[in-house]
Amino acid sequence: MLPFFFPSAGSRSKKDAPTVLENYPCQHFQVQVLADGFRRIVGELRSRRFDTWDWYQLARRADELAAQQNRAPGLLALDHLKERWERTGVVPYEHQIRTAEKVVHQLHGQAILADEVGLGKTIEAGLILKEYMLRGWAKKVLILTPANLVWQWYQELYEKFGIAAGIQRTQWDWEFADVLIASVDTAKREPHCSIISSIVYDLLIVDEAHKLKNSATASYRLVNSIQKKYCLMLTATPVQNDLRELYNLIGLLKPGQLGSFHSFKKRFMADKRTPKNPTELRQLLDEVMIRNRRQDGQISLPERVVHPLIVALQPQEQAIYERVTEFVKARGRRLGGSNMLPLITLQREVCSSFLATALTLEKMMAGLPQPELEEAAALLKDLAEVKQNSKCDALERLVSQFQDKAIIFTEYKASQEYIRYRLERAGYKTLAFDGSLSRGKKQWVRHLFQKEAQFLVSTESGGEGLNFQFCNLVVNFDLPWNPMRLEQRIGRVHRLGQTRDVHIYNLITKGTVEEHIMYLLHQKINMFESIIGELDAILLHLNLATSFESEIMKIFLENDEAAKIQEQLDHLAQRILQSRAAIRASSWEGLL
Amino acid sequence: MVLEFFELCGLRPVEIRRGVWQVQADDVLMKELDGWRAGARLLQFTFDSRLAAAYGADLISQGSYRLNTILNLIRRQGILSRAHIPHHLFHEPSIRRRILSSVQAGERAYVLTSSTLYGQYFQLELLAEAKGLQKKESLHTLVVNLSSGDILKFPFPSHLLQAGGVPAELVSRRRCSLKEAYLQAAAHIAQLFAEQDQSWAEEALAKIAQEEAKLKAFFQGKTNSSDYAAKRQELEHRLQPVLTIQAVRGALLFTPLFRYRLVVVGTDGRERTKAVSYDPIANLCLLD
Numbered sequence: 001m002l003p004f005f006f007p008s009a010g011s012r013s014k015k016d017a018p019t020v021l022e023n024y025p026c027q028h029f030q031v032q033v034l035a036d037g038f039r040r041i042v043g044e045l046r047s048r049r050f051d052t053w054d055w056y057q058l059a060r061r062a063d064e065l066a067a068q069q070n071r072a073p074g075l076l077a078l079d080h081l082k083e084r085w086e087r088t089g090v091v092p093y094e095h096q097i098r099t100a101e102k103v104v105h106q107l108h109g110q111a112i113l114a115d116e117v118g119l120g121k122t123i124e125a126g127l128i129l130k131e132y133m134l135r136g137w138a139k140k141v142l143i144l145t146p147a148n149l150v151w152q153w154y155q156e157l158y159e160k161f162g163i164a165a166g167i168q169r170t171q172w173d174w175e176f177a178d179v180l181i182a183s184v185d186t187a188k189r190e191p192h193c194s195i196i197s198s199i200v201y202d203l204l205i206v207d208e209a210h211k212l213k214n215s216a217t218a219s220y221r222l223v224n225s226i227q228k229k230y231c232l233m234l235t236a237t238p239v240q241n242d243l244r245e246l247y248n249l250i251g252l253l254k255p256g257q258l259g260s261f262h263s264f265k266k267r268f269m270a271d272k273r274t275p276k277n278p279t280e281l282r283q284l285l286d287e288v289m290i291r292n293r294r295q296d297g298q299i300s301l302p303e304r305v306v307h308p309l310i311v312a313l314q315p316q317e318q319a320i321y322e323r324v325t326e327f328v329k330a331r332g333r334r335l336g337g338s339n340m341l342p343l344i345t346l347q348r349e350v351c352s353s354f355l356a357t358a359l360t361l362e363k364m365m366a367g368l369p370q371p372e373l374e375e376a377a378a379l380l381k382d383l384a385e386v387k388q389n390s391k392c393d394a395l396e397r398l399v400s401q402f403q404d405k406a407i408i409f410t411e412y413k414a415s416q417e418y419i420r421y422r423l424e425r426a427g428y429k430t431l432a433f434d435g436s437l438s439r440g441k442k443q444w445v446r447h448l449f450q451k452e453a454q455f456l457v458s459t460e461s462g463g464e465g466l467n468f469q470f471c472n473l474v475v476n477f478d479l480p481w482n483p484m485r486l487e488q489r490i491g492r493v494h495r496l497g498q499t500r501d502v503h504i505y506n507l508i509t510k511g512t513v514e515e516h517i518m519y520l521l522h523q524k525i526n527m528f529e530s531i532i533g534e535l536d537a538i539l540l541h542l543n544l545a546t547s548f549e550s551e552i553m554k555i556f557l558e559n560d561e562a563a564k565i566q567e568q569l570d571h572l573a574q575r576i577l578q579s580r581a582a583i584r585a586s587s588w589e590g591l592l
Numbered sequence: 593m594v595l596e597f598f599e600l601c602g603l604r605p606v607e608i609r610r611g612v613w614q615v616q617a618d619d620v621l622m623k624e625l626d627g628w629r630a631g632a633r634l635l636q637f638t639f640d641s642r643l644a645a646a647y648g649a650d651l652i653s654q655g656s657y658r659l660n661t662i663l664n665l666i667r668r669q670g671i672l673s674r675a676h677i678p679h680h681l682f683h684e685p686s687i688r689r690r691i692l693s694s695v696q697a698g699e700r701a702y703v704l705t706s707s708t709l710y711g712q713y714f715q716l717e718l719l720a721e722a723k724g725l726q727k728k729e730s731l732h733t734l735v736v737n738l739s740s741g742d743i744l745k746f747p748f749p750s751h752l753l754q755a756g757g758v759p760a761e762l763v764s765r766r767r768c769s770l771k772e773a774y775l776q777a778a779a780h781i782a783q784l785f786a787e788q789d790q791s792w793a794e795e796a797l798a799k800i801a802q803e804e805a806k807l808k809a810f811f812q813g814k815t816n817s818s819d820y821a822a823k824r825q826e827l828e829h830r831l832q833p834v835l836t837i838q839a840v841r842g843a844l845l846f847t848p849l850f851r852y853r854l855v856v857v858g859t860d861g862r863e864r865t866k867a868v869s870y871d872p873i874a875n876l877c878l879l880d
Contacts, residue, residue: 021774026835027790028790028794028797029722029724029785029835030834051669053754053756058596062593063667063719063731067730080660105726108725227829228826256809259806
């Protein structure tokens, strides 16, 4: 048996930084003679702990082999991760490997990874991190992400790269964890901010870096104050509205790369949206930014196949729907556009399930004046009497044809519970997935879904942060009015790693607002198939005064006739398509 | 190397089918290999990726997980060891003859007493990392004579070494401390790098100058601000060409030392005594 094992190096704080025994200049370089290894040898000698000669010889051969591995060109991480990726089903894409190689060997660890949405920026960053760790270039690493992505980062690093990062919970974690994932919002607050600024990091990774575009924000100041050797910034939208955003972002990464702002403005900005000297600017950007795009042709995702299923309501259901709609419109007009959220919710819920509608109506009643209160009470009573749910009947018929797993999305918890009740009653194994689950439980549910259950009934909040590429069937039991939320739902399964075509089944209740929404999203803007990855930029470009939902609600409230509503929606669709065209043609898109 | 590793752990891997090996690894070993969660298990391994896939055995090949865990474990061992070269490998009468003949012409020498001791050499394995725009690492093995502080210029005859130390009373006192030996060895490595191509350092310095100019432009000449200082420091931290040298492991090598007390009769007939030590490795006659 081994005589003893030398303890492995645990987490290293700044205080444990290597001690330099001698430091002197020698021609063009500085020589640093480190003390740590030597002290260990002397420590062994003092305690008279001698390893056997055979172990010593073997260790020397192991050193040689390890050094030989480290001298290999390309990415060491690919060899190291080969088995893990085979086991976990990760298939690295050519553009991801190319990006990692460029960052490591050409950009010297300072880059903005600006791939379009869904092209695997996290994989690229993980690959670079692993490479740096294997080569011994990075030990102290900080990953700053929005709070809702912390767990996803942890999971990805652990499962795909074998990196056991810590998640920041206390102020002690900053110093003692080698690889730490933290939320930007926590990090920018005191005392965390001061602690972070006092630590020298080997590598800093900032996810969703476009949130740092404004140099006056606390997040920007925090990242600017962090002492880092290498830095990666991840964003799909390095420029949204103003070229200054790009300047700020690059200034954070490599100050001076674009000169002072004054000179940048003079040399490269025709106006805040139009660059000049694009060739020169592109050259400078190439030194710090990598952007892979779908249209470059190297990345192909499977098809999205959309199946709209029109569900006709029973007369009783249709009557209730009409009454709720009437109630919403009357109240909406009375409120004159303010405090519309409960009404939007009510109008959306009535297309999902009457149970969800009843619950919201009950909550609303507390603040209603007398005549409306009576109307709401009567409505509530009638809602309770509806025993029919045509949409759920249609869902049951639909899923009976499925041979594979499917995710059923709904916006509402009450609908989720009702769907599960109906499917369980029909003999299917279902699981619930929603925002109230803890991170660990979400993982556990995902695991159970992969291994056992056939259907996962998920609410919108549960849809974010986890990926389900092993499943290729998505059922939208109700449609969110915001296309971004719809894209997030589909994005859970339609992303890198998905090998089969994704089938999207949309259940649309006939003669309701849902029909109009479907008309807008599917027929007019073909959102499901053609504007993947551009939606966030389009919505920003639209520059709506209120939310997208409110915009639709406004159209709905202001018009009673279906033809009029359609006309208004056509107009909105036109604006969306124009925005898309403008973004595609925008000079900075070409620049990136 | 892998089979040797298991044998040194006191385990004997069995080839259960052609190319697939099996060994019962105990709790301690598995924890060292796979972390604290791992427990004792029957470990199967192979050097062939097809067999690994077919039998579910751990693959041992360039970059594989199992090879890396084993390499890491091995590298945490053998920090300090010792070995010696026995006296009998050298022909003492020849040495004696050589000592006696080393006196000046016309003088005669007689051996009064003789003894055999051990001299000490310090073998150091050093990792040198040249960090510029990229980092290049190399391993160097140097042997320092602890009697003289000199670095051995020729390969140490490792084939003569036998495992283990020697009785402490037979070891001559060293005149050079281990720290001095280490610094001496480090200086030797630095000198080697200084004599070689230094384009790695020059490139890094040029890059620093280039980046510094950009930084100055960004700060519009306000180079006395703390922000500028922090960014400048970051730049140096990232690009400054540095050669770091650190000891990875070491070994004390005990080599024979033949000590003679001589009576030397001079040309004038006067007798004087002289103590001489002979180190056959360095081929040195030292006057005590």
